[in-house]
Amino acid sequence: MAETQENGQVKSLKLGEGHVITLRIEPPIMHGDEGERRAVKGLSIRLAQTCVHWSGDVRLCYDLDIPAGSFVTITGPSGAGKSTLLELIAGFITPECGRVFIGEEDVTCLPPGERPVSMLFQDNNLFAHLDAFTNAGLGLNPTGRFSAEEREKIYQVFKQLGLSGLEKRLPAQLSGGQRQRVALARILLRDSPVILLDEPYTGLDDQLRKDLEKCIQDMWQKDFPTILMIAHMQSLALSGMTM
Amino acid sequence: MSRRLFAAGSGDVPVTEPVCRKVPFWRSTRKGLTFLGLALLLMPVILALAGLAVFAPPGVRDFMETLRDAYVWHVVGFTFLQALLSTLLSLMGGLLLARSLFRRGAFAGRVWLERLMLLPMVLPQIVVVLGFLAVWGRQGWIRHLIYLAGVDTDVSIYGLTGILMAHAFYNVPLAARLLLARLEGVPGEYWRLAAQLGMPPLRVFTLVEWPAMRTVLPGVGVLIFMLCATSFTVVLILGGGPAATTLEVAIYQALRFDFMPERAMVLSLLQLMLMAAVHIILRYFGAPEQGEAGSFRRDVRHPFAYRAGARVWDVAVITMAALYLILPLAAVIIDGVAAFSTTVLLREEVMDAVLTSLSVSVAAAHFALFVVFLMLAYLHHPRGILPDDGWTRFSDAIASLVLVVPVVTLAAGWFLLLLVFDAVELMAPVVVIVLNAIMVLPFVWRVLNPAARMVQDRNGRLTVQLAMGWRARVRLVDWPLLKKAVGLAIALAMAMSVGDLGSIALFGSESFHTLPWLIYRALGSYRSDEAASLSLLLLIMVGGFLSVAGLFETSAEGRKGTVPAVKR
Numbered sequence: 057m058a059e060t061q062e063n064g065q066v067k068s069l070k071l072g073e074g075h076v077i078t079l080r081i082e083p084p085i086m087h088g089d090e091g092e093r094r095a096v097k098g099l100s101i102r103l104a105q106t107c108v109h110w111s112g113d114v115r116l117c118y119d120l121d122i123p124a125g126s127f128v129t130i131t132g133p134s135g136a137g138k139s140t141l142l143e144l145i146a147g148f149i150t151p152e153c154g155r156v157f158i159g160e161e162d163v164t165c166l167p168p169g170e171r172p173v174s175m176l177f178q179d180n181n182l183f184a185h186l187d188a189f190t191n192a193g194l195g196l197n198p199t200g201r202f203s204a205e206e207r208e209k210i211y212q213v214f215k216q217l218g219l220s221g222l223e224k225r226l227p228a229q230l231s232g233g234q235r236q237r238v239a240l241a242r243i244l245l246r247d248s249p250v251i252l253l254d255e256p257y258t259g260l261d262d263q264l265r266k267d268l269e270k271c272i273q274d275m276w277q278k279d280f281p282t283i284l285m286i287a288h289m290q291s292l293a294l295s296g297m298t299m
Numbered sequence: 300m301s302r303r304l305f306a307a308g309s310g311d312v313p314v315t316e317p318v319c320r321k322v323p324f325w326r327s328t329r330k331g332l333t334f335l336g337l338a339l340l341l342m343p344v345i346l347a348l349a350g351l352a353v354f355a356p357p358g359v360r361d362f363m364e365t366l367r368d369a370y371v372w373h374v375v376g377f378t379f380l381q382a383l384l385s386t387l388l389s390l391m392g393g394l395l396l397a398r399s400l401f402r403r404g405a406f407a408g409r410v411w412l413e414r415l416m417l418l419p420m421v422l423p424q425i426v427v428v429l430g431f432l433a434v435w436g437r438q439g440w441i442r443h444l445i446y447l448a449g450v451d452t453d454v455s456i457y458g459l460t461g462i463l464m465a466h467a468f469y470n471v472p473l474a475a476r477l478l479l480a481r482l483e484g485v486p487g488e489y490w491r492l493a494a495q496l497g498m499p500p501l502r503v504f505t506l507v508e509w510p511a512m513r514t515v516l517p518g519v520g521v522l523i524f525m526l527c528a529t530s531f532t533v534v535l536i537l538g539g540g541p542a543a544t545t546l547e548v549a550i551y552q553a554l555r556f557d558f559m560p561e562r563a564m565v566l567s568l569l570q571l572m573l574m575a576a577v578h579i580i581l582r583y584f585g586a587p588e589q590g591e592a593g594s595f596r597r598d599v600r601h602p603f604a605y606r607a608g609a610r611v612w613d614v615a616v617i618t619m620a621a622l623y624l625i626l627p628l629a630a631v632i633i634d635g636v637a638a639f640s641t642t643v644l645l646r647e648e649v650m651d652a653v654l655t656s657l658s659v660s661v662a663a664a665h666f667a668l669f670v671v672f673l674m675l676a677y678l679h680h681p682r683g684i685l686p687d688d689g690w691t692r693f694s695d696a697i698a699s700l701v702l703v704v705p706v707v708t709l710a711a712g713w714f715l716l717l718l719v720f721d722a723v724e725l726m727a728p729v730v731v732i733v734l735n736a737i738m739v740l741p742f743v744w745r746v747l748n749p750a751a752r753m754v755q756d757r758n759g760r761l762t763v764q765l766a767m768g769w770r771a772r773v774r775l776v777d778w779p780l781l782k783k784a785v786g787l788a789i790a791l792a793m794a795m796s797v798g799d800l801g802s803i804a805l806f807g808s809e810s811f812h813t814l815p816w817l818i819y820r821a822l823g824s825y826r827s828d829e830a831a832s833l834s835l836l837l838l839i840m841v842g843g844f845l846s847v848a849g850l851f852e853t854s855a856e857g858r859k860g861t862v863p864a865v866k867r
Contacts, residue, residue: 146764147682148682148683148684148760148763149682149684150318150319150682151318152318153318154318155318164318164319165318165319165320167681167682167763168682168683168760168763168764168766169763169764169765169766169767170766173764174764175764177760177761180757180758180760180761181761182761183758183761183775183776184757185779185780186775186779190775194765194767194775195765198765198766198767198768198771199767199768199770199771199775200771200774200775246765
């Protein structure tokens with residue numbers, strides 16, 4: 057089933073009757089320009105015969121192994137079970153059988169907050185009543201009471217993502233692209249080894265999508281966290297051209 | 300026990316036990332807190348039942364003897380009859396009003412009329428009844444009008460007539476609002492199609508309007524029946540004698556005047572059985588959805604909206620309904636102003652009553668809020684999902700069950716229990732507060748439960764992902780998003796409990812009394828001027844709470860924080 061392509065390996069995964077998703081796994085770049093060995097922060101992810109109840113009699117079973125530091129792009133028709141995979145890894149659902157491993161650790165029964173995972177949801181990514189600065193800062197410190205040092209760090213990331221000046225805005229006062237970047241800022245600040253992105257480009261036009269894509273690529277290439285990203289078919293086709 | 304599951308693509312995977320061990324509820328903080336909340340809510344009910352049990356006749360034979368009491372069966376019969384008639388009357392009136400409101404669409408004053416239709420739910424019953432007497436009574440406005448017209452009738456408002464009229468005041472608006480929501484839910488194409496086909500009015504009714512409303516009619520009917528069967532204040536004052544007495548009033552009289560605990564106990568038991576039966580029926584039909592007031596759609600009009608005949612009819616129906624609602628209120632205000640007397644209002648007794656009423660309602664509202672918060676604790680799911688499990692159904696069922704626990708019956712149970720310990724006077728304030736809290740709890744629940752569920756649905760996953768502790772979560776997420784709903788719930792709960800007569804009727808005394816109790820006493824000794832000025836005072840207090848509630852409601856996003864539609 058697996059075939060090797062120029063940029064990574066493409067794998068088809070049959071989860072159940074009529075449920076097929078495709079993973080394109082891009083390995084981390086292990087050596088820098090001068091041949092030095094680069095650090096990989098990411099952890100491997102393994103799902104061993106992990107099944108969840110879908111609907112009626114249908115059961116989706118995941119069996120996959122993702123090497124540490126990979127960038128995985130997931131595609132498939134809607135309702136195929138792409139988001140369910142991310143939710144299994146993030147811990148929002150518990151499987152009916154099988155185990156979930158992140159790194160060496162069996163995280164099957166750990167609640168989401170105790171897993172080394174950050175996730176960008178499809179919607180409700182930000183607390184609508186908190187300003188952009190607090191929303192992003194919660195990744196660093198979930199109590200929302202930031203020290204001077206933490207504030208400095210948050211400002212830094214805002215600058216890095218081109219969000220400077222928007223700190224005091226509420227999510228409703230931001231554009232779709234800005235909102236996604238604030239959520240990304242939170243993920244950057246949280247600095248976890250596994251990052252899950254559920255259709256981050258939804259609703260963004262071409263230019264904004266490219267900007268966000270660059271932010272995500274930068275985040276990956278900095279220290280290679282393991283990234284799993286669900287992409288629209290369409291955006292995958294586009295990213296195939298740019299990458 | 301092992302079961303085998305098919306795992307597509309990967310062959311058979313035997314499953315023998317759950318992947319993760321389930322945490323028992325006493326080890327889970329959120330479920331434990333919800334359990335505590337439910338226990339706090341059910342405890343007073345159970346203790347009241349215990350109080351009733353203490354005075355149960357010693358043997359089956361004695362029990363049967365009490366049941367043979369003709370008076371008891373007369374009371375049961377009347378309770379049933381007046382509730383049934385009230386329900387039919389309210390449904391018919393509500394149906395007419397809903398149709399007219401829908402057909403007229405937007406008109407000047409519609410918003411005010413819809414607010415007016417919400418008002419009976421939160422007004423003190425004793426004030427409403429006084430207003431009713433002032434309009435329809437022997438010395439009332441209508442009587443004067445009829446007399447001026449040269450007719451001298453002798454129809455009295457006391458008895459079944461008055462009870463039905465007062466119950467219609469409460470339940471016609473309720474039925475109309477629930478039915479209007481159904482009419483507004485009819486797809487616009489239906490109306491257009493009916494117009495295009497040139498359907499006559501009767502066909503439109505049988506083919507479009509009736510099918511839309513029919514589905515909720517049983518639910519609305521059972522709800523209204525239940526509210527009328529537990530009616531206390533209305534029957535106490537307008538019943539006017541043993542001929543027109545419901546179970547609640549009979550229980551009160553058995554304890555307060557005749558002191559016949561055995562009879563009170565039997566009546567209470569019958570009341571509980573009646574309520575249980577009605578509640579089972581209500582669950583069978585499904586409680587009606589609470590319609591949004593003013594969810595009016597401008598785009599589609601009824602095919603007959605522009606016919607002259609329909610217009611005249613609708614205007615007549617709406618005007619009559621508005622007058623029916625507004626006259627008693629106007630009467631309370633006018634009579635109150637006319638009878639205004641500082642000597643009455645500044646009496647120490649009155650000041651005492653105002654303070655007691657305020658403290659009781661503040662305490663009751665906050666106790667109910669505390670219990671509701673505990674009951675909602677289970678929403679903090681460790682995996683951030685919105686729980687929709689046994690806890691959801693159970694807490695919802697208990698919160699709505701409390702709606703059918705008749706307050707006077709509960710009070711009777713407590714009265715009997717405390718009698719055993721000779722602590723009626725000592726414990727009266729506590730019992731009145733707890734009973735008021737139980738009474739307002741379903742409404743607090745109805746404001747806060749949907750709000751809290753929405754908060755969890757939108758933000759639950761993010762909070763657990765970020766590993767916020769519960770302190771940070773309450774401070775950063777729950778409180779900022781719920782504080783308006785909390786404000787609304789407290790103001791509403793206070794407005795409802797400050798005017799309640801049901802619980803204070805049994806426990807009130809010269810040393811512990813509230814404003815409604817003083818009004819009732821003044822009424823009982825024919826001091827109608829005193830009753831009028833005290834009623835105005837109570838109305839002003841309730842109006843104050845309601846305007847506070849209105850502030851919270853309008854500042855809440857959209858019109859989501861809707862005022863709950865049911866009041867006993």
